[in-house]
Amino acid sequence: GAGVSQSPSNKVTEKGKDVELRCDPISGHTALYWYRQRLGQGLEFLIYFQGNSAPDKSGLPSDRFSAERTGESVSTLTIQRTQQEDSAVYLCASRPRAGSGDNEQFFGPGTRLTVL
Amino acid sequence: ILNVEQSPQSLHVQEGDSTNFTCSFPSSNFYALHWYRWETAKSPEALFVMTLNGDEKKKGRISATLNTKEGYSYLYIKGSQPEDSATYLCACFYNQGGKLIFGQGTELSVKP
Numbered sequence: 001g002a003g004v005s006q007s008p009s010n011k012v013t014e015k016g017k018d019v020e021l022r023c024d025p026i027s028g029h030t031a032l033y034w035y036r037q038r039l040g041q042g043l044e045f046l047i048y049f050q051g052n053s054a055p056d057k058s059g060l061p062s063d064r065f066s067a068e069r070t071g072e073s074v075s076t077l078t079i080q081r082t083q084q085e086d087s088a089v090y091l092c093a094s095r096p097r098a099g100s101g102d103n104e105q106f107f108g109p110g111t112r113l114t115v116l
Numbered sequence: 117i118l119n120v121e122q123s124p125q126s127l128h129v130q131e132g133d134s135t136n137f138t139c140s141f142p143s144s145n146f147y148a149l150h151w152y153r154w155e156t157a158k159s160p161e162a163l164f165v166m167t168l169n170g171d172e173k174k175k176g177r178i179s180a181t182l183n184t185k186e187g188y189s190y191l192y193i194k195g196s197q198p199e200d201s202a203t204y205l206c207a208c209f210y211n212q213g214g215k216l217i218f219g220q221g222t223e224l225s226v227k228p
Contacts, residue, residue, distance in 0.1 A: 003159075004159075031214065033215065033216075035218075041220075042205075042218060042219065042220035042221055043160075043205060043218040043221070045215055045216075045217075045218070048214060048215045050214050056214065056215060091159070091160070093160075102147075102148045102165050102167050102209075103165070104150060104162035104165050105150070105152075105160075105162065105216065106162075107152075107159040107160045107161070108159060109158070109159050110159065
């Protein structure tokens with residue numbers, strides 16, 4: 001079946017512009033995660049959605065970052081007034097059942113964001 | 117703050133060498149450990165999910181062990197091949213949260 005998809009695959013923007021990244025999780029997956037990997041660094045957790053519960057936003061680096069998810073479907077990650085340090089690969093992942101740690105995460109192909 | 121640590125940060129081996137790397141994690145409230153393999157320009161893919169102390173899992177030439185009491189897991193690759201070159205990520209799930217805590221990864225490079 002279809003995996004996690006993300007769009008766009010690449011995004012180049014100018015400093016100060018807003019960008020919106022999209023994630024389509026696997027159908028039926030209740031949990032959705034956003035991560036990023038900046039050059040030379042590890043995978044950094046950003047935000048986690050679990051069904052209709054309030055999202056865990058503890059990883060968002062600043063108030064310029066926000067994310068939404070409609071029900072158990074598409075999620076968008078918005079970065080306002082982008083800065084050069086926002087340049088990274090942004091990964092989305094979904095999981096079959098929230099709250100159960102023995103389910104693997106399925107990752108999308110990522111969006112490579114470059115802020116000039 | 118929960119901290120998952122992986123070592124070494126990077127590893128360069130010759131084709132045919134066997135290798136292993138370590139994931140260390142806090143054992144309190146531990147629930148599950150995941151290993152992912154992340155090849156360049158691809159998405160991370162799950163290798164193993166382990167929950168029980170003493171668990172051993174194997175997939176082809178790759179195997180992993182888990183010690184939940186002392187808080188570590190080993191990933192072994194027997195007879196490394198160039199296609200094994202990737203970053204190997206370890207992540208832990210704890211009872212008090214719904215998210216995986218990822219380590220920084222071990223970058224493996226296998227030269228032919």
